[in-house]
Each structure stands twice: as C-alpha cells, then as structure tokens.
Amino acid sequence: MKHIFITILVILILAGLGWAGFWAWKNLRGAGPAIKPSPGDISESINNTDFPLKLPPGFSISIFAKDLLAPRVMTYDSSGNILVSIPSQGKIVALPDKNGDGKADENVTVISGLNRPHGMSLKCVGLAEGCKLFIAESHQVISYDYDAENLKALKPEKIADLPDDGNHFTRTLLFMPYPEDRRLLISVGSSCNVCEERDWRRAKILVQDEKGLNIFARGLRNAVFMAIHPVSGKIWATEMGRDLLGDDLPPDEINIIEEGKNYGWPICYGKNIHDTNFDKKTYIRNPCEEPFETPSHIDIPAHSAPLGLAFFPEEGWPEDYWHNLLVAYHGSWNRSVPTGYKIVRYKLDEKGNYLGEEDFISGWLTSQGALGRPVDILIQPGGIIYISDDKAGVIYKVIYGGNKSDLIQVQSPKPNEIVTSPLLISGEARGFWFFEASFPVSLYDANGKLLARGPAQADGEWMTENFVPFKLGLKFPAPETDTGFLVLEKDNPSGLPENADEIRIPVRFR
Structure with a gap:
C-alpha cells in the first residue's frame, strides 16, 4: 500500500512539473x-x-x-x-x-x-x-x-x-x-x-x-x-x-x-x-x-x-x-x-x-x-x-532638425546655449537654402511666442550649391520663459510644402 501511495505521489509530482513546464513554455518563453x-x-x-x-x-x-x-x-x-x-x-x-x-x-x-x-x-x-x-x-x-x-x-x-x-x-x-x-x-x-x-x-x-x-x-x-x-x-x-x-x-x-x-x-x-x-x-x-x-x-x-x-x-x-x-x-x-x-x-x-x-x-x-x-x-x-x-x-x-548638417550648419548659437539680446547668429548654408541672398530666421520662447524675426544675409555669392556663410543680429524683449528655440527656414518663394525645410536650435535665456 505504501509503494502504491509513493507511486501515485511521484506521478502527481511529475504531472505537476510537466504542467508547470508547459505553462511556462506557453506563456513565458518570450520573456x-x-x-x-x-x-x-x-x-x-x-x-x-x-x-x-x-x-x-x-x-x-x-x-x-x-x-x-x-x-x-x-x-x-x-x-x-x-x-x-x-x-x-x-x-x-x-x-x-x-x-x-x-x-x-x-x-x-x-x-x-x-x-x-x-x-x-x-x-x-x-x-x-x-x-x-x-x-x-x-x-x-x-x-x-x-x-x-x-x-x-x-x-x-x-x-x-x-x-x-x-x-x-x-x-x-x-x-x-x-x-x-x-x-x-x-x-x-x-x-x-x-x-x-x-x-x-x-x-x-x-x-x-x-x-x-x-x-x-x-x-x-x-x-x-x-x-x-x-x-x-x-x-x-x-x-x-x-x-x-x-x-x-x-x-x-x-x-x-x-x-x-x-x-x-x-x-x-x-x-x-x-x-x-x-x-x-x-x-x-x-x-x-x-x-x-x-x-x-x-x-x-x-x-x-x-x-x-x-x-x-x-x-x-x-x-x-x-x-x-x-x-x-x-x-x-x-x-x-x-x-x-x-x-x-x-x-x-x-x-x-x-x-x-x-x-x-x-x-x-x-x-x-x-x-x-x-x-x-x-x-x-x-x-x-x-x-x-x-x-x-x-x-x-x-x-x-538635428541631422541637417549637410544643408546648413549653425556656428552660433550652439544648442542650449544661454543667449541675450542682441543675439548674433552665424553659420553657413548651401546656396539653395537662400533666395535673393537671404532666408528667414525666427526666435520663439518655450510657449511658441514669437520674440524676433529677421533675414539672415549671405556673406558672398549665394547662387551656388556650395556652403555660403551667413550672419544676422536679432534684438528681442525679455522672454517670459527660461528656454526657447531658434528657427532657420529655407527660403521658399514657391510656397510649396515639398520645397520647405527648416532647422531648429534650442536656446536658453537664463
């Protein structure tokens, strides 16, 4: 009788282990x-x-x-x-x-x-x-x-x-x-x-x-x-x-x-x-x-x-x-x-x-x-x-906008740099980023409020596919937020969305 009980117990244990193994395989094999x-x-x-x-x-x-x-x-x-x-x-x-x-x-x-x-x-x-x-x-x-x-x-x-x-x-x-x-x-x-x-x-x-x-x-x-x-x-x-x-x-x-x-x-x-x-x-x-x-x-x-x-x-x-x-x-x-x-x-x-x-x-x-x-x-x-x-x-x-270095490179300001008014913006961009030797630049606070806007001017011949230096100074009022962002837009006289492009630089005001 004792041997029968032990045999049944072993069978139940093995069955339990088998069920647990199947459950784990079914539900946890992708864990x-x-x-x-x-x-x-x-x-x-x-x-x-x-x-x-x-x-x-x-x-x-x-x-x-x-x-x-x-x-x-x-x-x-x-x-x-x-x-x-x-x-x-x-x-x-x-x-x-x-x-x-x-x-x-x-x-x-x-x-x-x-x-x-x-x-x-x-x-x-x-x-x-x-x-x-x-x-x-x-x-x-x-x-x-x-x-x-x-x-x-x-x-x-x-x-x-x-x-x-x-x-x-x-x-x-x-x-x-x-x-x-x-x-x-x-x-x-x-x-x-x-x-x-x-x-x-x-x-x-x-x-x-x-x-x-x-x-x-x-x-x-x-x-x-x-x-x-x-x-x-x-x-x-x-x-x-x-x-x-x-x-x-x-x-x-x-x-x-x-x-x-x-x-x-x-x-x-x-x-x-x-x-x-x-x-x-x-x-x-x-x-x-x-x-x-x-x-x-x-x-x-x-x-x-x-x-x-x-x-x-x-x-x-x-x-x-x-x-x-x-x-x-x-x-x-x-x-x-x-x-x-x-x-x-x-x-x-x-x-x-x-x-x-x-x-x-x-x-x-x-x-x-x-x-x-x-x-x-x-x-x-x-x-x-x-x-x-x-x-x-x-x-x-x-x-x-962080990987457009083959189109436009901003030398100043650097991302997350603390900026003050007047803000000097400089860098270089491909000639096709300009139109009539300029492109628009805007400064916003963290809430999207426009602080200043102006044209960046080419410093040299812009009718080329090569990089052309540019610069711009922006005066802006005291911002209400600690951070903001600078948007440098590709000039797009056609107004067509497929010709639009821009780069964004996060900045800090304090």
Missing part, C-alpha cells in the same frame, strides 16, 4: 528581452546619429542623463529642470543642465526613503504660496513644498491613502485642465491579472478634490499613464490588457477617459468584447455593449505594454505632427514572439480621430535581447522630446 540583462550599454553606443536606434528623417537622439538605474515618470519643475521618479530606489531625482550643453550636469536627489514613488505633478498656485510637488507612492499621495533653488521637497502633507497590496504598484497623477485644475486624478491598477476587486479603489482612475477621494472612471485594469488632449482638453490614458489569453488577445488600449464611464475590465476588453474566459455568467443582454461599457478608442497589439503618452503641440513642430500622439511600448514579457520595445506615432486629426500609425523610434529590441525599454515621454514646443528608459537607466533627448 527574455524583458528580464535578461541588456546585451550592451546603450549610453556608450548612442550619439547624435540614429544608431543604434532608428528615427524618422530630421530627428537626432542623444543621452541626456544616465546612471539612473530605472527612471520612470518625468515632469518639469518651475525652473525647467526635469524631475524623474525612480521607484526601485524610493526617490525622486532632479536633472539640472546649468551649462546648457544638452546633458544633465548631475543627478540631484530631491527626496528619498519613499515607498516605490511613481507619479508626480507640480502645481504652482501663485508666487505667494509657491509650488507644491505631488508624489504618488504605492500606498499614498503626498504633497510637498518644492524648493526650486535647492532642488528639495519639504513639509509633507498627506493627500490620500491608496491600496498597497497585490499587483500593479504604480500610481500616476494628473491635474485636470482649467477650470477643473484643482481636481487631481490618481490612476490605481488592479491587484490581479483578472478578478473581481474587493477594494473599491482598485482598477480605477480616482479623483481627489474638495469632496475627498472618489471614483472618476472604472473598469481600467492598469491605466499607468494619462495625458491631456491639446484641443479638446479630454483625458487620454494607456491601458494594459489582461494576460494568459494567448499571443494576440486581448489588445492593449488607448482610452479617452470621461467621468462616470466604465471601460469594461474585468469582463470586457477592446471594442467591447466579452471576456468569456473569465466571465461565465449568462446574460439577457450583451454585458459589454454601450452605453453600459465604453469601448477603447484605439486598440494596440496585445502585450505591447503601453506606458507614457504625449501629444505634439503646434508650437515649433511641422504641421503634419500637430496633435499627433507618441506612445511608449514598454515591451512584452509573456508573448512567444516579443513585441513592443519602441515608440509609436499615432496620426490624429485635431479632434483626436485616428488616421494611421507608424514606428517613431525602434531598435531597442535586438536578436541578442533588449537594449532598453521606453517608459515616459515629454514633448516640448520647439522640437525637443525627452524619453525615460527603465532598463538602460537613461533619459534620451530627441531633437527635430
């Missing part, structure tokens, strides 16, 4: 790029070319900050410095660029000792009161007095308690647009892959306002990042779909979040598809149809793990980029063939309607593994983008 060390240090190989990452023509990429371990959410402080959260180290770091060379001078700890801090939002309510830095830890939201001069967060005040058990520890913050700009949105993911939650705060976007902490929108499994549409003012959010339904289901999502709406999880996904794998109930009506559930706005390939999203403003960007959306695909861990590990551009009209999509930056995923995993995105007026990478431990800086 290598996400969990294995990077095959190389991207900060040592990347420079102002498009290698090893691939970008559209006219864009260049460089390393703004490195040695950050695992940076996640970024925001600007009141002086224009980038703040970034590092949950794994329990701290917030500031990245000042005091000398204006386009790279962070140092990594300054703003505050440490936190419980997996993730989301941040800076709220400046007036000079008398100063600025408040709101930080979302896994279990709470705290506001601090922000000392911009010394880069420190002081005098903590608790804003809200949050659940701290189960999966999905990241919490993201976003203040709503005016006139509701005192309402703070807090995204809290689910505690599980798919389940009925016991805590009312889970799988929601919450709102903290004068009424306290309440539900803003529900049915959101893990809406890790949010952004405000520049025209409609509506809240957009990325959402990660559930796991263990195979390689291609369910889709990840981009949702337009409206107060009081239900976005389906755990029983619905995508375009209101019923998850019958989880929900075995019998219904008189389709439980996933409108107006009871809200479908996704855009479906994203399953397991792409969309995180940061940011809209292109009109100021300082080509018209065909206006109101478009960039989304960071962090990359899959449970798909047999890995997907994601890139930045995707969604082409939208001014109302947010989908027109198409294309890869914007790719190359992180290689045959040897993942060089990095993009997380958050900041897009500035004037042709500058910042991207955090929590695998490579870096912040990238992307510049539009």
